[in-house]
Amino acid sequence: MLFPHQITSQVVDCAEWADRLIRSELIAGIIANENDYTSNFVGALRREINSRNVPDLHAMSFVLKAGAERRVGSDAAIILANTREFKICLFEAKWPRLSTHVNSWDSVQQSSNQSHFHDQLIRQSRVAGTFAIWEMFYTEHPFNSNVAQFPHFGSACVWHSDAYKASHARKNIQLPWTDAELKQLLQNHRIAVGNVMQEVCECRSGKPYPGNDFIRPFIDYGVPEEALLIQYDGPLPGQP
Structure with missing residues (x-):
């Protein structure tokens, strides 16, 4: 256990509310694009945690070097830390x-001549054993x-391992992913961001x-x- 149960519950609840809040802004047309949603989600998660004033639990955002997303194939990092x-x-x-476009979210990446999403999954796989x-x-x-493929209030999350397997099982990785393939992936493997946070905090994902x-x-x-750092400085399970 990375955190005591009550701290994990707070982190899970904060993640779900942050996602719900920013989805409401996307629905209202306030969010411009993926990067805008991600930045606002990370900020909302930080504010949710800090505004609850939970003893020994706090969050802070910090900017890391630009351009690295191309290397690791992801948009944001969340670091969960205790004192050890x-x-x-x-x-x-x-x-x-999906409500306004058809097959528009993936494309062929010129440098690799294959699906951009597939290429991102390959780059992610380099750290999948530890992150x-x-x-x-x-x-x-x-x-x-x-909408069957999405939760009622938040985003649809899929573990990298499930997306990676599904991408490699496609008949032609050169072609972009279609909406139908995405819907099938979500139907088989969709989870909520709160479930993601719980699995990480309870040491079922990540090293x-x-x-x-x-x-x-x-x-x-x-x-x-x-990146967002979520830090807990209090006593840990098993400590007096």
Whole structure:
């Protein structure tokens, strides 16, 4: 357990509310694009955690070197830390715009001549053994719209391992992903961001790094330019 149960519950709840809040702004037309949603989601998660004033739990955002997203294939990093160790989470954001567009969220990447999403998954796989990685699909559909592939209130998340397997099982990785393929992926493997946070905090995903040198694991791989640190400085399970 990375955190005590009550701290994990707070982090899970904060993530779900942050995602719900920014989806409401996407529905209202306030959010411009994937990067805007991601930045606002990370900021909302930070504010949710800090505004609850939970003893020993706090969050802060910091900017890392620009351009590294191309190397690691993800949009943002969330670092979960206690006084002894930490875990690194990465996620790649996609806004498929299913209500207004058709097969528009993926493309052929010129440098690799294959699906851009597939290429991102390959780059993510280099750190999949140690980082907790998921794909996060945003939707502009109204709340409770009963779109089968998406939750009623937030985004649809898929663990990297499930997306990676599905991408390699496609008949032609040179072709972009279609909306139908995305819907099938979400139907089979969709989870909520709160479930993601819970699995990481309860040590069912990602490997812990000792200490508090949060940048060291990124040295060989690059890192998204925006990261959120969620730090718990209180007693841990098993400690007096």
